[in-house]
Amino acid sequence: MSESSIVINGNRADLIMKQDLVASAVNDLRTMMQDAITGGVKNIFIDMTGIKVVDSMGIGLLISTQNSLSKEDGQLEILNISADIMDLFKSMRLDQHFSIKGE
Amino acid sequence: MSAMDMNDETLLTYLEESREHLANIETNLLNIEESGADIDEELVNTVFRAAHSIKGGAGFFDLSKIRDLGHKVENVLDMVRSREMVPTPEIVNILLISFDKLKEMVNNPAFSNDEDIEEFVRALAGLTAETLPPEKKESVSGIVDIKLPDGRVIMQMNEFEYNQTVANNNYIYLVQYDLIKDIHDSDSSMLDFHRNLVGIGTIENTVTDFAAVGTLDGEILKSIPVYMLFSTIVNPGKIISLFEVDDSRITIIHDPSPSGEDLTDSVEVPAVSLPVQEPPSPATPVVAAPIVESPPVVAEVPAAVPQKPAPVKAAPKKTAPPEASSTLRVKVKLLEQLMTLAGELVLGRNELEESINQEDLKAIASGGQRISQVTSELQEAIMQTRMQDIGSILSKFPRVVRDLSRQLNKQMNLNIVGKEVELDKTLLEGLSDPLTHMIRNSVDHGVELPEARKLAGKNPVGTIDLRAYHEAGQVVIEIEDDGNGIDGNIIAAKAVSKGLVSQNEVDSMSAKAKVELILLPGLSTAEKVTDVSGRGVGMDVVRSNLDKLGGTMExxxxxxxxxxxxxxxxxxxAIIPSLLVSVNKESFAVPQLNVEELIRIQPKDIKDSIERLGTSEVLNLRGKLIPLVFLSDVLGIKSTYTDPETGVESDDKRKQAIDRRADNNSENDTIYDEVRIGNDRRYHAGSVLNIVIVSSGNISYGILVDNLHESMEIVVKPLGRHIKSCKEYAGATIMGDGSVALILDIAGIASILKMSAVTSTIQSQSEDETEVSKLGQDRQSFLLFRNSPEEYCAMPLELVGRVEHIESSSIQIVGGKRIMQYMGKGLPIIRLEDSAECKAIPEDNLAVIVFNGFGREIGLLAMRPVDFIEDEMLVDHTSLRQPGIMGSVIIDGNTTMILDVYEIVEKLYPDWTRDTTLTASGSINKTESNGDKPLVLVAEDSTFFRKQVVKYIEGMGVDVIAGEDGEAAWKLLVESKKKVDLLVTDIEMPNLDGYGLVARVRADSKYADLPVIAVTSLAGDENVAKGKAIGINDYQVKLDKEMLLESIRKYI
Known part of the structure; x- marks a missing residue:
């Protein structure tokens, strides 16, 4: 699996997801997020183009990321989500927790 | 979980039923729209039930989008049904397009879940929100509190939605579960779980305890608590197994069972109306799960879960063409009839078998007959099964017209007549596209915008009539609009400019043929190609489609x-009953539909029954005059007759029905009348007239045939390509002996003979001859030709000797005059331009019209084609008057100059006319004793005929004076200085008619022995007798020149 990469610009971080947002990826991603936030990032944008699978762990990661960012008055934004995942997130009202944009 | 099984019978049945529901909805909705506030509850109910069934079934089969859209539509219809909403055009519009979308999805179920129905849902929801009555409107923004068992309000739900859900007898559950602990840890897939839920109910609301999830630091991802408000009809027991949580975490908020309670409190808090819940749709379709009592299959989580669900957006959105229905609706009665016939067939076969065993010839014959009978009936019944009402394809047109006219800002009505006309199924399918195209054309190009129509004095609302009816073994479909018509000249010009046809061809086309050029491929005269009717590929495709079906278009x-x-x-x-007739041993079939009566006239009765009207004959049928035609003439067959005595066949020499067959001599009747030959029914020597009185629409006429044969049912076969355009025939059939008989098209024949309803329903009154004779008056035959492409000419047919086609090279110029070698002699050639101002005649397509004058044959140069017409003429004698042109008349919309060829000759050869001793035939040697020429007085009210007669007589080298009626002629007679030697008079004249004039002449001793020739269109016996009694010396028919001149010569 290819690595997801994170690009940091001042207090903004852009993460391009290259793997499914599932349990196996969560640990690495968590570390990336934490490092970014520690480094002063306030706003994280996650690009989910082409990602088709999300599981509970992945969702948990997103939620906790937002929780962490909120403490710094920051914001999480998820971009380019596929239609199914969007449906799922909406039904869970995740769109009320952080910003979600579809494809 | 497997993909939706498209072969699942229940699924297929559902889809089929849904299609049926959807088929009628459009019509119903349009009717609902028309009724407006006057809501037809039954109708709305029908549509509501349709939506309900579609929605319900969709739920079973996980067709989530179909279900959702159906649900929203149902809501709206419910409001209409309960009169909370008036179905305005806008509302009906939204319903129509929603149903269109549903239809689309039902026809492509496999892809339906990928459809985006967002806008439809929003539109429909918008309707419901807007139109709620005040008390319910509050519920739209009202909130229902959902409480945990401990009383905490965990979430809220939109009151309106809540009420709807409850009204549908759902349980409403509040389930508390943990994404990590309950789902992830048990190896379920998030998405699958979700999908399953959605398959059996609706997720009304979810609350996720985000805070409880924690931050990235610390122990993450241990728990994601979720509260879900879920409505479903599934009962509690099954819900537990679905969520795999113990029942303490499930709270029943609403129990629809009679004893159940509702744990909500409705709160009247004006709040922002919540967005309408859209249950998420699964990415891949799931297996059909019957919901009711069986344990939900969805509880079982499959081991293998697809890692990558089928791509949704990657693949291009595929819309498979809607499946052509491979089923047919057949009336039950017909099926029963088929069953009965099958039974009869079996019985008949048994009977036949038995008879064959017994070798009983008589029984075999009767058995064979029975089988034959049953076979015919069976065949007919089976054919009937394929016949469908044309209404099935016509019913979509109201919608098409409505939508299209709205789009173009035009107003129009569509009237459909003849929905019950039946057609073979394949024909129907092939007709649908052509008809659609033509209707769209009428709306787009035919009918004008309302303002333009008003300016033209028309009703701003246009009308399109769509008619279907049977006629003569054919189905006729007419699309008529009251728009601005088609300008044949524009079409022709376009066609020429596109090189589709040559200017030459166009010039010789009739107006109708030019309009029909629109059927050529590549022609589009719309200024801009509107996507409404498409490019100029239109009409020719229509025509080729029709060709394939064996049809024609006019x-x-x-x-x-x-x-x-x-x-x-x-x-x-089609099998139609028809009458067989024959002409010259050829058989023809006349559809029974068209046959009114069969008439047989004995020779002795012919004179009483048949009269001549001008140059046509009519039959006096019980006081009604029916035009008669010889079938042999119409079809161009030589009529023969077999002499009953000798059996010898010879050509029928009759020119008219009144004539005797073998011999034009009327004295020989009596011989034939008495002959009787054995059991030959034609014992009256074949002089019996066999007439079939036929009718088509309101035109009736009689067809004279050689023989009448039996009436039988025949199978109609279409005409082959080569003769399809023959208007005389509607089809063909194969006789028992294998020979072919053509089926006559009665309406077609009527149109060829230019019959109109008026002439055929004239009542005759024997006393009132004037009415009848008025028709004869001024009926003139003309030869039609052109001088140049734009100049139409005519000359009286009687003058014409022959018409020859020639090359311009045959004409030589000798001594400044044109001449042509003809029949061993030199023929002088004249042209209109020799005497009149007109265009020069072109070099090719020439013809020479040979006529007699001034004692010789002369040829007039003309342009082909040369035609002839017989009609009542309204001749305009003033405009276009020039030497060589005596007047004009309008023929077929073209101003036609009537040439006076003698004037042209006079101009060209002035010395000929002075040579009075030469005449056409023979010479007048008689001169008056005083050396003067004889003087003839002509009385004739028709300027045209008067001039003709004057010309002829002058051509004889005789002086003529003429008056336009009896009084004028009398005046001329009395005042004439010179003695009048002969009176040539018409009978029908105003002021003083022919009889009156002659009576006056005879009464006056001065003129008592003045010879009188009467020239009239009718020379019936009574007239002659009357005339002779008054003192008319001779009767001549208008306008037989030779005979007239002969007669004149006799009396001068």
């Missing part, structure tokens, strides 16, 4: 009034 158009497109299709495989 276009009739009147500028400013409208156009009619007429499609004629054969009722292939």
């Amino acid at each position: 276009i009739d158009s009147v500028m400013g009034k409208g156009s009619v497109f007429r499609i004629k299709l054969p009722l292939t495989l």
Whole structure:
């Protein structure tokens, strides 16, 4: 699996997801997020183009990321989500927790 | 979980039923729209039930989008049904397009879940929100609190939605579960779980305890608590197994069972109306799960879960063409009839078998007869099964017209007549596209915008009539609009400019043929190609489609009034009863539909029954005059007759029905009348007239045939390509002996003979001859030709000797005059331009019209084609008057100059006319004793005929004076200085008619022995007798020149 990469610009971080947002990826991603936030990032944008699978762990990661960012008055934004995942997130009202944009 | 099983019978049945529901909805909705506030509850109910069934079934089969859209539509319809909403055009519009979308999805179920129905849902929801009555409107923004068992309000739900859900007898559960602990840890897939839920109910609301999830630091991802408000009809027991949580975490908020309670409190808090819940749709379709009592299959989580669900957006959105229905609706009664016939067939076969065993010839014959009978009936019944009402394809047109006219800002009504006309199924399918195209054309190009129509004095609302009816073994479909018509000249010009046809060809086309050029491929005269009717590929495709079906198309158009497109299709495989007739041993079939009566006239009765009207004959049938035609003439067959005595066949020499067959001599009647030959029914020597009185629409006429044969049922076969355009025939059939008989098209024959309803329903009154004779008056035959492409000419047919086609090279110029070698002599050639101002005649397509004058044959140069017409003429003698042109008349919309060839000759050869001793035939040697020429007085009210007669007589080298009626002629007679030697008079004249004039002449001793020749269109016996009694010396028919001149010569 290819690595997801994170690009940091001042207090903004852009993460391009290259793997499914599932349990196996969560640990690495968590570390990336934490490092970014520690480094002063306030706003994280996650690009989910082409990602088709999300599981509970992945969702948990997103939620906790937002929780962490909120403490710094920051914001999480998820971009380019596929239609199914969007449906799922909406039904869970995740769109009320952080910003979600579809494809 | 497997993909939706498209072969699942229940699924297929559901889809089929849904299609049926959807088929009628459009019509119903349009009717609902029309009724407006006057809501027809039954109708709305029908549509509501349709939506309900579609929605319900969709739920079973996980067709989530179909279900959702169906649900929203149902809501709206419910409001209409309960009169909370008036179905305005806007509302009906939204319903229509929603149903269109549903139809689309039902036809492509496999892809339906990928459809985006967002806008439809929003539109429909918008309707419901807007139109709620005040008390319910509050519920739209009202909130229901959902409480945990401990009383905490964990979430809220939109009151309106809540009420709806409850009204549908759902349980409402509040389930508390943990994404990590309950789902992830048990190896379920998030998405699958979700999908399953959605398959059996609706997720009304979810609350996720985000805070409880924690931050990235610390122990993450241990728990994601979720509260979900879920409505479903599944009962509690099954819910537990679905969520795999223990029942303490499930709270029943609403129990629909009679004893159940509702744990909500409705709170009247004005709040922002919540967005309408859209249950998420699964990415891949799931297996059908019957919901009711069986344990939900969805509880079982499959081991293998697809890692990558089927791509949704990656693949291009595929819309498979809707499946052509491979089923047919057949009336139950017909099926029963088929069953009965099958039974009869079996019985008949048994009977036959038995008879064959017994070798009982008589029984075999009767058995064979029975089988034959049953076979015919069976065949007919089976054919009937394929016949469908044309209404099935016509019913979509109201919608098409409505939508299209709205789009173009035009107003129009569509009237459909003849929905019950039946057609073979294949024909119907092939007709749908052509008809759609033509209807769209009428709306787009035919009917004008309301303002333009008003300016033209028309009703701003246009009308399109769509008619279907049977006629002569064909189905006729007409599309008539009252628009601005089709300008044949524009079409022709376009066609020429596109090189589709040559200018030459166009010039010799009739107006109708030019309009029909629209059927050529590559022609589009719309200024801009509107996508409404498409490019100029239109009409020719229509025509080729029709060709394939064996049909034809006609276009009739009147500028400013409208156009009619007429499609004629054969009722292939139709069986029609018809009458067989024969002419010259050839058999023809006349559809029984058209046969009114059969008449047989004995020779002795012929004179009483048949009269001549001008140059046509009519039958006096119980006081009604029916035009008669010889079938042999119409079809161009030589009529023969077999002498009953000798059995010898010879050509029928009769020119008219009144004539005797073998011999034009009327004295020989009596011989034939008495002959009787054995049991030959034609014992009256074949002089019996066999007439079939036929009718088509309101035109009746009689067809004279050689023989009448039996009446039988025949199978109609379409005409082959080569003769399809023959108007005389509607089809063909194969006789028992294998020979072919053509089926006559009664309406077609009527149109060829230019019959109109008026002439055929004239009542005759024997006393009132004037009415009848008025028709004869001024009926003149003309030869039609042109001098140049734009100049139409005519000359009286009687003058014409022959017409020859020539090359311009045959004409030589000798001594400044044109001459042609003809029959061993030199023929002088004259042209209109020799005497009149006109265009020069072109070099090719020439003809020479040979006529007699001034004692010799002369040829007039003309342009082909040369035609002839017989009609009542309204001759304009003033305009276009020039030497060589005596007047003009309008023929077929073209101003036609009537040439006076003698004037042309006079101009060209002035010395000929002075040579009075030479005449056409023979010479007048008689001169008056005083050396003067004889003087003839002519009385004739028709300027045209008067001039003709004067010319002829002058051509004889005789002086003529003429008066336009009896009084004028009398005046001339009395005042004439010179003695009048002969009176040539018409009978029908105003002021003083022929009889009156002659009576006056005879009464006056001065003129008592003045010879009188009467020239009239009727020379019946009574007239002659009357005339002779008054003192008329001779009767001549208008306008037989030779005979007239002969007669004149006799009396001078």
